[in-house]
Amino acid sequence: xxxxxxxxxxxxxxxxxxxxxxxxxxxxxxxxxxxxxxxxxxxxxxxxxxxxxxxxxxxxxxxxxxxxxxxxxxxxxxxxxxxxxxxxxxxxxxxxxxxxxxxxxxxxxxxxxxxxxxxxx
Numbered sequence: 001x002x003x004x005x006x007x008x009x010x011x012x013x014x015x016x017x018x019x020x021x022x023x024x025x026x027x028x029x030x031x032x033x034x035x036x037x038x039x040x041x042x043x044x045x046x047x048x049x050x051x052x053x054x055x056x057x058x059x060x061x062x063x064x065x066x067x068x069x070x071x072x073x074x075x076x077x078x079x080x081x082x083x084x085x086x087x088x089x090x091x092x093x094x095x096x097x098x099x100x101x102x103x104x105x106x107x108x109x110x111x112x113x114x115x116x117x118x119x120x121x
Contacts, residue, residue, distance in 0.1 A: 001034060003094055007101050014105040023109065027102055035095070036066060036087025042106060043080055051082050060084045072099040076107035 001009070010027050017023035024040045032038040041056055051057050051073045061069055066086035072095050074081045083099040 003097065006030065006034065006098065010098070010101055011105060014109050017109075020106055020109050020113070024102075024106070027105075031083075031085075031098060035085060036068075037085070039084040040102065041082040041084070043082075054082065057082060057084065060086070070095060072096050074099040074103035076103040077110065079103065079106050079110060081106060 009030055013026045013030065014020075014023045017026060020042070024042055028038045028040040031040075039056070039060065041054070051071050057071055061071070063069070063086070066088065068085070068087050068089055070083075070085040070087075072083040072085070074083075074096070081099055081103040083095060083102065085095055
C-alpha cells in the first residue's frame with residue numbers, strides 16, 4: 001500500500017474500532033503487515049522525558065530479532081504514541097509520518113469519547 005492508502009486505512013480503523021486500545025492493535029497489525037514487527041504504545045507524556053526510558057522500549061531495543069529496530073514518538077494533546085518497528089529495513093521517514101498520524105487519530109478519538117461522556121451525563 002502507498003503511504004496515502006495506509007494513512008486512509010489507519011483513519012478508518014480509528015473510526016470503526018470500539019475502543020482506542022482496539023484501534024491501536026489494529027493499526028499496529030496493519031503497519032506490521034507492511035513493514036515488519038510493529039508495536040504501538042500509548043500513554044501520557046513520557047515518564048523520563050524520553051522514549052528510551054520506557055521499559056517496553058528498552059526491552060524491544062535489546063532484542064536481536066531484527067537488524068533494524070526503530071523508535072518513533074509523536075504527541076497530540078495529552079497523549080504520546082510510541083511506535084516500535086523491527087524489520088529488515090523500512091523507510092524511516094514514512095514511519096514518523098505514521099506515528100504522527102496515529103497520534104492525531106488517537107487524540108481525535110479521545111476527544112470524541114470525552115464529548116460522548118459529557119453528553120451522556
